[in-house]
Amino acid sequence: SSKLSADTSAKKKLIFGDRGMTLEEEINESNKYYRSHDVAVIYKKPTPIQIVKVDYPKRSRAVIKEAYFVQASTTDYNGVYQGYYVDFEAKETKHKNTFPLKNFHQHQIDHLKACQKQGGICFVIIKYVALKRYFIMPADNLFEYWDGQRHDGAKSIQLQQIIDCSIEISPNYNPTLPYINAVQQLIESGREKK
Amino acid sequence: SSKLSADTSAKKKLIFGDRGMTLEEEINESNKYYRSHDVAVIYKKPTPIQIVKVDYPKRSRAVIKEAYFVQASTTDYNGVYQGYYVDFEAKETKHKNTFPLKNFHQHQIDHLKACQKQGGICFVIIKYVALKRYFIMPADNLFEYWDGQRHDGAKSIQLQQIIDCSIEISPNYNPTLPYINAVQQLIESGREKK
Ligand SMILES: [Mg+2]
Ligand SMILES: [Mg+2]
Numbered sequence: 001s002s003k004l005s006a007d008t009s010a011k012k013k014l015i016f017g018d019r020g021m022t023l024e025e026e027i028n029e030s031n032k033y034y035r036s037h038d039v040a041v042i043y044k045k046p047t048p049i050q051i052v053k054v055d056y057p058k059r060s061r062a063v064i065k066e067a068y069f070v071q072a073s074t075t076d077y078n079g080v081y082q083g084y085y086v087d088f089e090a091k092e093t094k095h096k097n098t099f100p101l102k103n104f105h106q107h108q109i110d111h112l113k114a115c116q117k118q119g120g121i122c123f124v125i126i127k128y129v130a131l132k133r134y135f136i137m138p139a140d141n142l143f144e145y146w147d148g149q150r151h152d153g154a155k156s157i158q159l160q161q162i163i164d165c166s167i168e169i170s171p172n173y174n175p176t177l178p179y180i181n182a183v184q185q186l187i188e189s190g191r192e193k194k
Numbered sequence: 195s196s197k198l199s200a201d202t203s204a205k206k207k208l209i210f211g212d213r214g215m216t217l218e219e220e221i222n223e224s225n226k227y228y229r230s231h232d233v234a235v236i237y238k239k240p241t242p243i244q245i246v247k248v249d250y251p252k253r254s255r256a257v258i259k260e261a262y263f264v265q266a267s268t269t270d271y272n273g274v275y276q277g278y279y280v281d282f283e284a285k286e287t288k289h290k291n292t293f294p295l296k297n298f299h300q301h302q303i304d305h306l307k308a309c310q311k312q313g314g315i316c317f318v319i320i321k322y323v324a325l326k327r328y329f330i331m332p333a334d335n336l337f338e339y340w341d342g343q344r345h346d347g348a349k350s351i352q353l354q355q356i357i358d359c360s361i362e363i364s365p366n367y368n369p370t371l372p373y374i375n376a377v378q379q380l381i382e383s384g385r386e387k388k
């Protein structure tokens with residue numbers, strides 16, 4: 001409509017990110033872009049399922065008739081970028097000022113710690129849905145807050161703390177969520193530390 | 195029994211690998227060992243499933259009532275070993291002298307090529323069930339045979355060719371299949387090439 005094309009910011013909103021996509025959809029689209037442009041090979045891991053009963057109808061494909069969701073032992077995403085193993089969890093929140101740690105599960109923390117120990121590039125992508133803000137938070141910082149809560153520490157991370165330790169990324173058109181730029185920064189800052 | 199304990203080779207057979215495990219079970223057990231000993235973090239990817247119908251019975255966990263198997267777009271296994279991204283496909287065959295290339299799918303080859311391009315350590319673990327022999331075949335060699343068959347090349351790889359280009363591994367007790375030693379060799383031989 002003419003109203004939309006006259007209003008650049010509304011148009012931008014239409015093109016960039018305001019299509020009601022979930023964080024997972026945004027990352028999956030970005031991964032497709034990264035794979036097709038030889039930037040990185042990163043996939044969402046399939047949901048683990050315990051299959052109990054399968055029917056094999058004649059002249060038709062197999063149908064799973066009874067199955068259950070199984071607790072995942074790892075994170076949402078992994079893959080390879082320029083020789084580096086990349087592993088991360090994606091989390092969205094409707095909160096505006098805080099991020100409750102109960103959004104994480106112990107097995108996700110354990111997996112990220114194990115991967116980091118092996119030299120992987122590990123982090124979390126946090127989306128504040130209401131704020132439309134996206135953060136790449138290094139796993140090290142997550143571990144600090146996670147381990148802290150056991151010793152009478154806070155049960156949630158404040159937005160300002162996330163801003164202070166993370167790399168903020170802005171949604172874009174192609175890729176939808178250019179998070180590999182932040183991964184590159186994590187790699188470079190890791191090199192500096194050594 | 196006394197007969198067994200007297201016969202070392204039979205005993206060995208009982209302990210090592212003759213428990214009717216599939217190759218996947220052997221690799222999964224090895225991965226568990228490697229993870230618990232901080233050697234590597236490698237997992238089997240879950241089978242991708244398209245879920246159509248889920249029931250949520252009261253006071254009971256969700257039951258998937260209709261779902262279908264979906265073609266995987268990647269390989270069986272990936273993970274991280276000492277900073278390296280590791281990606282591989284596991285294949286067993288009942289053949290004794292040959293390995294038919296139709297055991298592979300185009301998407302598996304494409305995925306291995308994409309990962310290799312990103313600097314991943316990519317290979318296939320081939321198990322000759324009848325021979326009880328295991329080979330780690332570098333992805334480069336697989337690509338050669340795969341691409342060759344399109345240009346009037348052979349439709350299968352001969353055992354001798356696999357022996358010539360692969361690292362043979364022997365089943366063991368812990369880990370069941372010590373394939374990380376071969377991965378280490380692949381990394382070292384890659385470094386020499388550069
Ligand atoms: Mg998630
Ligand atoms: Mg397989």
